[in-house]
Amino acid sequence: MKRVEVAVGVVKRGTQTYVTLRHQDQHQGGKWEFPGGKKELGESTFDALKRELAEEIGITVNGSEPLILIEHDYGDKHVVLDVHLVESFDGEPYGREMQQGKWLDIDSLAPGDFPAANVSIIEALHNQ
Template identity: 60%
Template structure:
């Protein structure tokens, strides 16, 4: 089974992070997630992250740092999440594609509301504080 590489951005402002709701028709639809998307062939993680966050949430990433890398097998799909904490950006994140979104305190994040692959991100966030 092929592994899909995904650049994921944890957009952070103090103790809050920006999350988006996956559309119902998508894999893991109806769950909250950190924005990002597939890494194209020949593209670096940071280049993919900058492109995806501009397209999805309308921000220009200025600085980011590695948070965690995760590989997760859903059975029907395997993903490698290359997660970067976005620590400096221009613009105010919003749902460019009409998706629901919100700022949420790290301490209010509930693992049950996220795809299984994202649980390790939540753990990394709570231990990095």
């Protein structure tokens, strides 16, 4: 089975987090997600976060801290999400890849609006 390692950034400002909408033609399209992407061979999670968040939402990550490690089996692939809290960044996030994005209050995050693998991230944020 294919194993996919992903660096995910929970970009947080106060009580809000920045989320983006997956394009309809993507796996789990039409659902909100925390930005991030696949780690490249030999790349650290922090380096992947810096690269992916610059590419996807136009911010410069200055620091991060681990939040949760999630393994999720979608049947066709096994996804490992290395989720980091990103509170130290420069710039204002926006959808650099033409995806919709918005700030949401952490208390208003609805698990049904996110891919199944993201539900544990929402729970971890609520338990902080």
